[in-house]
Amino acid sequence: MASHGGSAATAPHCGFRPGADRSRPPAPGDLALPVTGAKLLTSADGQPLRVVDLPADTDWVPLGTLDGTPAWATELSTAEDLPGQARDWASLAAEVPEPHATLAGRALAVMTWRRTHRWCGACRAELTDLPGETARRCPDCGLYVPMQLSAAVLVAITRPGPAGRADELLLVRHATGPTGLWALVAGFVEAGETLEAAVHREVSEEVRLPVDRLAYFGSQPWAISGPGVLLAGFTARAADPHAEPVVDGQELTQARWFGLDALPAELPPAYSISRWLIDATVTAARR
Ligand SMILES: [Zn+2]
Numbered sequence: 001m002a003s004h005g006g007s008a009a010t011a012p013h014c015g016f017r018p019g020a021d022r023s024r025p026p027a028p029g030d031l032a033l034p035v036t037g038a039k040l041l042t043s044a045d046g047q048p049l050r051v052v053d054l055p056a057d058t059d060w061v062p063l064g065t066l067d068g069t070p071a072w073a074t075e076l077s078t079a080e081d082l083p084g085q086a087r088d089w090a091s092l093a094a095e096v097p098e099p100h101a102t103l104a105g106r107a108l109a110v111m112t113w114r115r116t117h118r119w120c121g122a123c124r125a126e127l128t129d130l131p132g133e134t135a136r137r138c139p140d141c142g143l144y145v146p147m148q149l150s151a152a153v154l155v156a157i158t159r160p161g162p163a164g165r166a167d168e169l170l171l172v173r174h175a176t177g178p179t180g181l182w183a184l185v186a187g188f189v190e191a192g193e194t195l196e197a198a199v200h201r202e203v204s205e206e207v208r209l210p211v212d213r214l215a216y217f218g219s220q221p222w223a224i225s226g227p228g229v230l231l232a233g234f235t236a237r238a239a240d241p242h243a244e245p246v247v248d249g250q251e252l253t254q255a256r257w258f259g260l261d262a263l264p265a266e267l268p269p270a271y272s273i274s275r276w277l278i279d280a281t282v283t284a285a286r287r
Pocket of ligand 1: 120121122123124125138139140141142143
């Protein structure tokens, strides 16, 4: 995982750092990430716009810093008469460096959260922003409303291949979404559940297999399944090397073992932790 995730962001001014600092107003050269619906406005080459590119009366929301430069989001009802082009997160993530993709994902997540958390869920008063936090509070009843993450797990399950052949990896096809893709078993974590328990439950529910030797791999903020999703990746071994997966036909349409030297071409995109897990599993098997 050394080449992925937050490892590049350990230096003070390197990579993306989330934040909510409003103590200094946006400067003309700061990064600007206008959100319109589920899309982001960028320059023609996918790079972020600058604050100076938008009208002076724009209402900015702090996102953090990218390589030390403050970044700001705003919500636009229309992208007409403004510079740049509207891009969805997947097409942007496929093109730009990972810290920029992570910043873009945070812009979409924060603006979606603000749009869907305007009113107090307990007493219906209008919520107010808390300085320095991505959180709001109700002025009437005091309810604290932080932006919350949904955790999801995914797991690369392997088993020994036939004698003299490579190990095998379990891949599945979903009934909805990109149905042609061979993906990993995945699902959201339930309240009251550990990440590890979620892996065991999802594998049991989706393909009815027991697994062991569960090991944490890494994580990725993910802007496609919904706002504020954090994916946690694991590796595991099939507890019974002879067991075959069984799918319900509802959530999954197919599940099968592939030799690590004969994986299908329809794999998750290069910017996804699913693909990092698959590639790392192939690399580990070659050692
Ligand atoms: Zn309230």
